[in-house]
Amino acid sequence: MKQEQWVSLLGLANRARKLISGEELVIKEIRNGKAKLVLLALDASSNTEKKIFDKCAYYKVPIKRVENRSILGQAIGKEERVAVAVLDNGFAQKLQTLLD
Secondary structure, three states: OHHHHHHHHHHHHHHOOOEEEOHHHHHHHHHOOOOOEEEEEOOOOHHHHHHHHHHHHHOOOOEEEEOOHHHHHHHOOOOOOOEEEEOOHHHHHHHHHHHO
16 A cells, blocks of 8 residues: 555656656756655666665765666656656655655
8 A cells, every 4th residue: 555655646746747767867866956855776776776875875865765667667657767856845755754
């Protein structure tokens, strides 16, 4: 049940154009200070994982892990996505609560 909640909230954030997906774009938004929360798939490559964790740590962006890239992609109606950045405080806070 919990999974459905965050998945539908992520879909909502996507329709509201409050998130960005794809590794490079996510890193760019972290750098710009626009990312409020980063969701990273557990099946991300170790290279991608390190890059995103390091960026998030440096820019103090919270990061949450989600089961896999398929779920992440499905949630936003796209093909598989390894990383998604939430650009809105409200959505970010609610997602963090659901993913805790």
